[in-house]
Amino acid sequence: MTATTLAADHDHEHEHHGAPHGIRRWLYSTNHKDIGTMYLVFALTMLFMGGASAMLIRMELFMPGLQLLEPDLYNNLVTNHALLMIFGAVMPAAAGMANWMIPLMIGAPDMALPRMNNLSFWILPAAGTMLILSFVVPFFPGGGTQINTGWTLYPPLSIQVGMSMDFLIFAIHLLGISSVLASINIIVTIFNMRAPGMKLMEMPIFVWTWLVTAFLLILVVPVLAGGVTMLLFDRHFGTSFFNAAGGGDPVLFQHLFWFFGHPEVYILILPSFGILASIVPTFSRKPLFGYNSLVGGMIAIMVIGMVVWAHHQYTIGMSLAAVSYFMIGTIIISIPVGLMVFNYMATMWKGSMTFETPMLFAVAILLMFSFGGLTGIMLAVVPADMQYHDSMFVVAHFHYVLLPGAVFGLFAGVFYWLPKWTGHMYNERLAKIFFWVNVISFNVTFFPQHFIGLAGMPRRIVDYNVMFTEFNVLSSVAAFVFGLSHLLFLYIIIDTVRRGKQVEAKVWEGAKGLEWELPSPPPYHSWTTPPVLAR
Amino acid sequence: MNHKHTGALAVVASAAWAGPAAAELGLNFPQPAAGVAQEIYDIHMLTTTIAAVLLVIIFGFVIYSLVHHRKSRGYQADQHFHESWFGHWSWVIVPVLVLGVDLTIANSAQKTLEKVWEIPKGEDLMDVKVVGHQWWWEYEYLDHSVDVDGKPKNLRIESRYLPEDKAGEHYLRAVDNPLVLPVGSKVRFLHTSADVNHAFWVPELAVKKDAIPGYITETWVDLNREGTFRGQCAELCGTWHSRMPIVVESVSKEKFATWVEQQKQVMLASAAEANVDKTWGKDDLMAKGKDLYNSKCSACHQINGQGLPPAFPALAGSKIATGPIQGHLDIILNGKAGTAMVPWNTLNDLEIAAIATYERNAWGNDVGDLVQPRDVRAARSVAVK
Numbered sequence: 001m002t003a004t005t006l007a008a009d010h011d012h013e014h015e016h017h018g019a020p021h022g023i024r025r026w027l028y029s030t031n032h033k034d035i036g037t038m039y040l041v042f043a044l045t046m047l048f049m050g051g052a053s054a055m056l057i058r059m060e061l062f063m064p065g066l067q068l069l070e071p072d073l074y075n076n077l078v079t080n081h082a083l084l085m086i087f088g089a090v091m092p093a094a095a096g097m098a099n100w101m102i103p104l105m106i107g108a109p110d111m112a113l114p115r116m117n118n119l120s121f122w123i124l125p126a127a128g129t130m131l132i133l134s135f136v137v138p139f140f141p142g143g144g145t146q147i148n149t150g151w152t153l154y155p156p157l158s159i160q161v162g163m164s165m166d167f168l169i170f171a172i173h174l175l176g177i178s179s180v181l182a183s184i185n186i187i188v189t190i191f192n193m194r195a196p197g198m199k200l201m202e203m204p205i206f207v208w209t210w211l212v213t214a215f216l217l218i219l220v221v222p223v224l225a226g227g228v229t230m231l232l233f234d235r236h237f238g239t240s241f242f243n244a245a246g247g248g249d250p251v252l253f254q255h256l257f258w259f260f261g262h263p264e265v266y267i268l269i270l271p272s273f274g275i276l277a278s279i280v281p282t283f284s285r286k287p288l289f290g291y292n293s294l295v296g297g298m299i300a301i302m303v304i305g306m307v308v309w310a311h312h313q314y315t316i317g318m319s320l321a322a323v324s325y326f327m328i329g330t331i332i333i334s335i336p337v338g339l340m341v342f343n344y345m346a347t348m349w350k351g352s353m354t355f356e357t358p359m360l361f362a363v364a365i366l367l368m369f370s371f372g373g374l375t376g377i378m379l380a381v382v383p384a385d386m387q388y389h390d391s392m393f394v395v396a397h398f399h400y401v402l403l404p405g406a407v408f409g410l411f412a413g414v415f416y417w418l419p420k421w422t423g424h425m426y427n428e429r430l431a432k433i434f435f436w437v438n439v440i441s442f443n444v445t446f447f448p449q450h451f452i453g454l455a456g457m458p459r460r461i462v463d464y465n466v467m468f469t470e471f472n473v474l475s476s477v478a479a480f481v482f483g484l485s486h487l488l489f490l491y492i493i494i495d496t497v498r499r500g501k502q503v504e505a506k507v508w509e510g511a512k513g514l515e516w517e518l519p520s521p522p523p524y525h526s527w528t529t530p531p532v533l534a535r
Numbered sequence: 536m537n538h539k540h541t542g543a544l545a546v547v548a549s550a551a552w553a554g555p556a557a558a559e560l561g562l563n564f565p566q567p568a569a570g571v572a573q574e575i576y577d578i579h580m581l582t583t584t585i586a587a588v589l590l591v592i593i594f595g596f597v598i599y600s601l602v603h604h605r606k607s608r609g610y611q612a613d614q615h616f617h618e619s620w621f622g623h624w625s626w627v628i629v630p631v632l633v634l635g636v637d638l639t640i641a642n643s644a645q646k647t648l649e650k651v652w653e654i655p656k657g658e659d660l661m662d663v664k665v666v667g668h669q670w671w672w673e674y675e676y677l678d679h680s681v682d683v684d685g686k687p688k689n690l691r692i693e694s695r696y697l698p699e700d701k702a703g704e705h706y707l708r709a710v711d712n713p714l715v716l717p718v719g720s721k722v723r724f725l726h727t728s729a730d731v732n733h734a735f736w737v738p739e740l741a742v743k744k745d746a747i748p749g750y751i752t753e754t755w756v757d758l759n760r761e762g763t764f765r766g767q768c769a770e771l772c773g774t775w776h777s778r779m780p781i782v783v784e785s786v787s788k789e790k791f792a793t794w795v796e797q798q799k800q801v802m803l804a805s806a807a808e809a810n811v812d813k814t815w816g817k818d819d820l821m822a823k824g825k826d827l828y829n830s831k832c833s834a835c836h837q838i839n840g841q842g843l844p845p846a847f848p849a850l851a852g853s854k855i856a857t858g859p860i861q862g863h864l865d866i867i868l869n870g871k872a873g874t875a876m877v878p879w880n881t882l883n884d885l886e887i888a889a890i891a892t893y894e895r896n897a898w899g900n901d902v903g904d905l906v907q908p909r910d911v912r913a914a915r916s917v918a919v920k
Contacts, residue, residue, distance in 0.1 A: 064706075071774045072846065138845070145846040150771050156748060157731040157773055160875060162845065244749020250732065251747060284604075286612040293626035315734060315745045315770075317726075317752030320652050324645060331637045338633045339626065345596055346625065352612035353605045363601065370593045374586035377637075381644040383651050384579040386743045387564060390734060390769040455561025456738040458769045461777035465707045467561065 019524045027122075030114030031524065032099045035121050037421070039096030040414075042124055044493075046088030047486065049132075053081040055483045058445075062476040064466050074462040075148035080135045082151035083168075086268065087175045088128055090402075093410045094271035095120075095182050098210045100421060102186065104515040104522060105204045107195030107531040112188040120181035127174035134167035150460055152261070153228070155242040155253050159235055166235070169228045176221040183214035195514070195530045202533075204513055205294055209274030212298045213267050219306065220260040220267075227256035251316050258309035266305045268402060270298060272409020273340060276362050278513065279416050280344050283359035284351025285510040290343035297343075300336035304329060314385045323382045330380035334373065341370055356508070357431040361412035364439050365404045372400030375450070390460075393453025399446045408439075411489070418493065419507040423521040424500025430492050437485045444478035565738050568764055568785060569756040571651040572741035578647045582640055589636070651742065654755050660723040663714070664689075667726070667733030667746035667768065669875050670775040670834050671695040674714045677725075681799045683806040690798050695830060696778040708765040711830070713782040717791035718758045726752045730877055731773060737766030737783050745770055758785045773875065774846060775834055809885035809908060817892070817905055824893025827886055832894075835875060840898035846875065851898035860906055863891055864914040880915065884908035 019025055019034070029035055056077050060069045069077070099117065103110055111117045137143040144162015158165055190211050194203065203211075230241040231253065240246025242253045281288045288294070308329040310318065318326075344366055353359065375397040379385050388394060419425050448471035453459075457468045464472065506516040518526050567573040604610050616622060654660065662677040676690040694710045696702075702709035716722055726735055728746040735754075736743040739762070742754040768779035786794070829838055836842045840851035850856045855863055867887055870878040879887065891906040 070843075071777065072843075075771065075774070075776070143845075148771075148773050152771075154732055154771075157771070159873065160731070160773070244747075248749075250749065284612065285606070286614060287617055289617045289622065290626060296626070315743050316747065317744060317750060320649065323652065324648065327644060327648070328641050331641050332634075334637055335630045335633045339629050341593075342625070342629045345593070345600070346616070346622075348597070348600045349604065350610075350613035350616045351600075351604050352610050353601070354607070355605075363597065367594060367597060371590055374590055377640065378579070378582045378586055381578060381582055381640060383575045383644060383647045384582060386651070387575055387579065387738065387741050389743050390736075390771075451562045454563050456565065456736075456766060458736065458767050458776075460771045461707075461767070463707060463777045466704060467708075 028118070030110070030118050032103050032111045032114070032117065033421075033522070033524070033526075035111075035117050036096045036099030036101075038121055039092045039099060039124075042121075042128070043089050043093035043096060044490070046084050046092070046128065048490075050081050050084030050089055051483050051486060053077045053084065055480065057081060058476040058479040058483075060462060061464070061472050063473070064464050064469055066463050069462065071462045072146040072148045075150070075460065076135060076138075076146040078460055079147045079149060079151050079168075080131075083131060083171075086151070086264070087172075088131065090268050090406045090410065091175075091179060092124060094210075094213070094268070094406075095179075097206075097271060097275065097410070097413055097417075098182075098186055101417065101515060102189060102207055102210060103193070104420075104518060104526060105207055105513060106190065106193060106198060107514050107527045107533075108189060108193035109525060109527050111185050112193050113185045116181055116185055120178045120185065123174050123178040123181070127171050127178060130167050130171035130174060134164045134171055137164045137167060138162060152257060153231065153253075154257075155231060155234065155250050158231060159243070166232065169232050172228050173225055176225045179217050179221055183217040186210055186214040187218075195527075195533060197533050201292070201295065204274075205277030205288065205291065206271070206274035208295055209270040209277075209298060212302050213270045216263050216267050216270075216302055216306070220263045223256055224260035227253055227260070230256075251313070254313050254316065255310065258312045259306075262309040262312060263302075263305050265398075265401070266301055269405040269409075270301070272365075272406050272413070273298075275409050275413040275416070276344055276365060278511075279358045279362045279412055280347045281512065282416075282508050282510045283356060283362070284348050284353050286347060286351040288343070289346035289349075290339075293339055294343050297336035297339045301333065301340075304333050304336070308333065311380055311385075314382050315389050327380055327382045331377060334377055337373055341366060341373070354509075356415075357426075357428065357435055358412045358416035360432065360435045361408050361415070361439075364435075365408050365412070368400060368404035368408075368439075368443070372397060372404065376401065388453065390458055391453035392449045392457045392459055395459045396446045396449035396453060399449075403442055403446075411438075414493070416508075417515075418496055419500070419503045420515060420518075420520050420522070422497050422500065423502060423519075424496050425503050425507070426492050426496040426500060430488065430495070434485060434488045434492060437481065437488070441478045441482035441485060445475050445482050448474050564741070565764075567741060568739040568760050568762060569741070569758050571756055572739060573759075574647045574650055575741040578644055581643055585636065585640060654723055654753055655721065658721060660721045660755060661717070662723050662725060663716070664725045664727070665714075665735050665746065667728040667730075667735070667772070667779075668877070669730050669773055670768075670779045671831075672710075672714075672733075672735075672768075672779065672781060673729075676795070679795050679799070681802050683802070684810070688802065688806075690795065690802065692798070693831075694782070695834075696780050705765065707777060708767065708780045708782070710780050710782045713763070713784040715784045715786060715791060715794050716758055717788045718761050718785045719788060721755060721757045723753055723755045726750075726754070730875065732770045733768050733772045733779065734770035735766075735781060736769040737764050737781050739764035740766075740783065743769055761785050761787065774843070778834065805885075806883065809883040812909065814907055815885075815888070815905070817896075820889045820892040820905055821896060823885070824889035824891070825897070827882075827890050828893050828897075831879075831882075832890065840894070840900070850894050851900060853900075856894045857900050857902050860891070860895075860904065860910060861914065861917075863895065864906070864911060867891060868911075868914060884911040884915075887911045 060074055134147060138146040144164060147161050147164050147168060149158045190207060233239040234242050240248035242248050242250050244250060277288055308326055310326045311330045314323055379388055379397060415431055452468045452471045457464055503520045505519050507520060514531055564576055567576045664675040664677055666673040672694040674692040679690040680687040692712045694712045697709045697711055699706045726744045726746040727750060728748045733746040734743055735746060740756045742756060744752045744754045762785050764783040766781040768776060835847035836850050842849040855866055868878060868880045870876045885908045888906045888908045888911050895902040
């Protein structure tokens with residue numbers, strides 16, 4: 001059931017007011033579209049900062065030897081890159097998409113809790129500032145040592161770090177508060193604000209993925225907050241939660257961290273998978289295959305995903321029974337994930353496909369994410385993981401999962417909905433150039449890292465033996481192309497906003513769903529009268 | 536340096552990363568050197584093959600669809616495909632197929648896991664305690680000891696990275712004192728750490744395990760060929776994580792026995808030297824101190840004594856190194872909590888005396904006084920109280 005009609009009397013001339021002007025429009029905004037835009041702009045800014053740290057990392061690894069970075073600065077960048085990308089870029093971008101699209105897709109006039117929506121966004125710039133300070137503070141006199149732990153923050157190493165670690169802990173607290181508030185808002189909106197008659201099992205899959213993601217966030221973010229708070233107490237108040245000498249347990253932190261950290265992977269991936277569920281049927285001109293099993297699959301992912309965290313810690317010396325359980329649990333996740341990927345392939349099957357940029361990304365995601373998923377099954381196998389663990393193979397694996405699975409899905413979503421948001425069409429030719437450069441350079445960057453990992457290069461090292469040179473050079477050169485290609489992405493967005501051609505309400509020939517019933521761009525207040533769903 | 540540039544040029548110029556270069560480039564695990572490593576290698580090859588076959592199938596379906604089911608070819612979308620029998624039952628068919636693959640993998644993996652994970656029972660294993668330090672490895676042979684001062688002392692090796700001029704092409708994968716092990720015997724490693732987490736990883740032995748303070752974790756190997764096997768610390772352990780190589784020398788049992796004997800003599804000789812109650816001259820202490828300092832202390836405090844502030848303070852001109860001997864010895868013996876400065880009290884009196892003397896009189900520190908082994912002994916007894 002996706003066909004809908006507009007309510008006959010839906011009329012935008014009767015709106016109470018338009019957008020306020022000036023800074024107040026943004027600072028005091030309770031409008032889901034404006035807040036969505038701010039989330040997306042924030043995420044894009046962080047994407048470039050996280051990208052810059054990745055470029056510095058690849059520059060250092062371009063050749064063996066210490067050329068550019070002090071070892072601690074390198075470790076600081078490794079930490080910083082992960083945190084900026086995960087908490088700064090991907091999560092806010094997905095939240096921005098949720099803000100923009102969920103009300104449009106379910107026929108709601110706005111999010112259920114607009115003032116809280118404002119709060120959950122405006123915490124982010126503060127959190128981002130704290131995060132950046134944690135990186136910058138050591139460069140000032142008396143600023144202590146740099147964070148050299150990686151984003152995993154394992155003690156005892158994280159106990160040794162100077163005050164920058166405290167900035168980071170508070171940044172994580174703020175980011176967590178923002179995420180939990182946004183999740184509450186999304187859940188309340190989805191449960192209460194659907195157009196009359198829209199059942200849960202009639203919602204677009206994107207809305208479903210966010211419902212599941214929001215529950216996951218509420219379940220796991222507090223665990224991370226607890227973990228880093230205990231770390232803070234160990235650092236300053238003489239507790240010994242993680243200090244073996246005081247009767248504590250350094251491994252406890254790893255469990256707390258990954259109890260959050262593994263579901264976090266699904267938090268990053270699920271919204272992007274939801275975007276695919278809009279894009280693939282549109283450009284295949286054919287209904288989505290397996291709606292029910294997609295919903296079932298993502299709920300299974302949420303449940304199983306929460307109980308397999310320790311596969312990140314196979315080498316800590318768990319009992320045979322424990323590792324056997326975590327291995328089998330992890331392998332089993334391939335069932336719901338495989339089912340979701342299969343459903344998208346089956347949606348393309350016997351379709352009448354065209355390949356506009358969102359669809360190109362969707363196809364690339366299915367292929368590359370499948371590859372990342374398969375190396376994931378390899379990593380799940382405990383005896384083999386004794387070899388892969390903490391090597392460059394793992395770095396290659398999770399970039400194959402997170403770039404296609406999360407980031408490329410967000411790119412696809414931007415190209416798919418940008419005409420709806422702005423009322424302007426993007427430059428298809430430039431977008432296709434961006435796609436090809438982006439996807440090819442991504443593969444050349446990360447594919448060789450599998451090999452150097454197998455050959456014995458550990459991850460997170462600032463300097464390496466000459467035997468790893470060739471692939472690192474290749475990886476670095478491609479990484480620069482990959483990084484720079486995002487400037488084209490930025491240009492395309494600016495160009496679209498400024499000069500793009502005006503588009504119709506229904507931008508894509510095969511598009512279905514409530515958002516395409518509204519004009520492009522949608523009025524400041526949309527669905528002030530709920531849509532009547534066609535039966 | 537030549538290696539780097541020619542290697543880089545080869546890649547940039549030809550971009551050929553298969554072909555003839557593949558022979559020297561590592562594309563897969565190195566040849567296993569232990570029975571358990573062979574098991575791990577086999578399970579790795581099995582899962583790789585399964586993953587490759589699945590990937591080909593997925594690519595096959597998607598590419599077929601991309602070629603045939605496109606609008607530009609006039610293909611009419613089948614609007615009822617999802618309502619076909621396949622559409623109704625795929626949610627059962629697909630999971631069952633995936634489950635079949637999963638069980639195949641899990642079944643083989645479980646067998647391998649049970650073999651490699653637990654130490655064989657009722658067998659005679661040689662025990663080696665592996666202690667991770669920032670940033671060096673300590674190997675203690677629990678089955679080999681000598682009597683020092685009437686107490687048995689285990690054979691102990693300190694293994695540190697070699698600087699580039701000494702290590703050559705193996706830089707970052709070469710050490711001063713390798714871990715020597717006899718081929719053909721079963722070895723149990725007991726891993727722990729003195730400071731932060733580390734991880735012991737030699738690809739030829741395959742078994743990786745974290746070294747965690749407060750924990751003792753175990754792995755075991757049955758070495759089946761001789762050779763030099765190189766690995767690195769695999770858990771981020773701070774500034775010089777990249778400078779914690781592990782080198783295993785797998786040698787014949789006879790060679791191993793000879794080597795053990797030699798090491799015992801070295802230990803006895805150094806203990807004897809430290810025990811002589813004599814007053815050492817400045818030149819002797821400074822020469823000894825320089826060697827010891829450069830090998831044990833310079834990773835943090837640097838060869839030139841300048842340190843890497845703020846993490847590692849400079850010793851040149853430092854208040855402690857130029858202050859009273861008592862305070863200087865206290866920090867060497869007891870470390871400083873919450874920092875990377877660990878207690879160095881396992882060094883003998885002569886060694887600590889030499890290091891302290893060197894630190895007080897090098898790099899422009901010219902306190903002029905000498906620290907004698909008996910001063911260290913006195914400082915230790917204070918620490919005990």
